[in-house]
Amino acid sequence: MIKSMTGYGKSVVDITGRRLTVEIKTLNSKQFDLNLKIPGYFREKEWEVRALLSQRFERGKIDFYIGTEVTGEMLNYSINHSLAKKYHEELKALSAEIHEKCPADMLSLVIKMPDVMQTSRDEMNEEDWTFISGAIVEAVGQVDDFRVNEGKVLEDDMLKRVHSILQLLDSILPFEKNRIYELRERLLRDFAKFSGDFNGSAPDQNRFEQEIIYYLEKLDITEEKVRLLKHCQYFLETLQDLGSQGKKLGFVTQEMGREINTIGSKASDAEIQKIVVQMKDELEKIKEQLGNIL
Numbered sequence: 001m002i003k004s005m006t007g008y009g010k011s012v013v014d015i016t017g018r019r020l021t022v023e024i025k026t027l028n029s030k031q032f033d034l035n036l037k038i039p040g041y042f043r044e045k046e047w048e049v050r051a052l053l054s055q056r057f058e059r060g061k062i063d064f065y066i067g068t069e070v071t072g073e074m075l076n077y078s079i080n081h082s083l084a085k086k087y088h089e090e091l092k093a094l095s096a097e098i099h100e101k102c103p104a105d106m107l108s109l110v111i112k113m114p115d116v117m118q119t120s121r122d123e124m125n126e127e128d129w130t131f132i133s134g135a136i137v138e139a140v141g142q143v144d145d146f147r148v149n150e151g152k153v154l155e156d157d158m159l160k161r162v163h164s165i166l167q168l169l170d171s172i173l174p175f176e177k178n179r180i181y182e183l184r185e186r187l188l189r190d191f192a193k194f195s196g197d198f199n200g201s202a203p204d205q206n207r208f209e210q211e212i213i214y215y216l217e218k219l220d221i222t223e224e225k226v227r228l229l230k231h232c233q234y235f236l237e238t239l240q241d242l243g244s245q246g247k248k249l250g251f252v253t254q255e256m257g258r259e260i261n262t263i264g265s266k267a268s269d270a271e272i273q274k275i276v277v278q279m280k281d282e283l284e285k286i287k288e289q290l291g292n293i294l
Helices: 040-057 081-097 106-111 126-170 173-197 205-219 222-239 246-267 270-290
Strands: 007-015 018-027 032-037 060-070 077-079 117-119
Touching: 007 126, 018 126, 032 040, 040 060, 040 126, 081 106, 126 222, 126 270, 173 205, 173 270, 205 246, 222 246, 246 270
Parallel strands: 032 060
Antiparallel strands: 007 018, 018 060, 077 117
């Protein structure tokens, strides 16, 4: 099953005195690249969060954010005065820079900024963490569903393009037959034309036939066509496998590209070259899509 590396999930949970918003955004990346933005009192749970995200997402650029908002129940909470003043100064400076008046409710904005309201507890309450971890799991599930849906769109597009390559491969056959016939006839005409320039000593006919056979064998693309067909079939089979298949499919497309390039270099026919160009175009679009999947 194909999954996209692009995803989004959001979950909100209310605990004593605060509303927490868990937000996750994922983008393309060859490695697992996690960026955490969490309140200071979550630090003790950071490795637990990292372990969960790395297990579920495998790879990609992950932006994980937990925002807090005071909901009014102020028992056991105090104001971080120095941080509140810094936020206030930054907001005033920004207003002056963009030539906007300071909002009348600036104090309420400052109070809602991260870590301005501090709990007097030294450690996070385990009951609160149960709710918070549940919100994280919910957001992760939303991201996973998003990735599955996006992956289905990418899978359908790649299926269409691989089948297009197979159709183009079949369309080579009539041109291939004409190419061999026309090439042999041209060589025979050239042989007959130049045979009279050897001062009565004609070239060895048998040796010439051997050279023709060798030359035609060098231009034969049967093996390349068979291998390309096998690679396309393997690509289609791999699309249906479980788990992350992006890297494996990337290797398969490299082999597909190698066979297509060889067919083009051995073709010696304008019509086949046109078909090869179309196959290359479809393959490049497949590679672009592979950059978006796990």
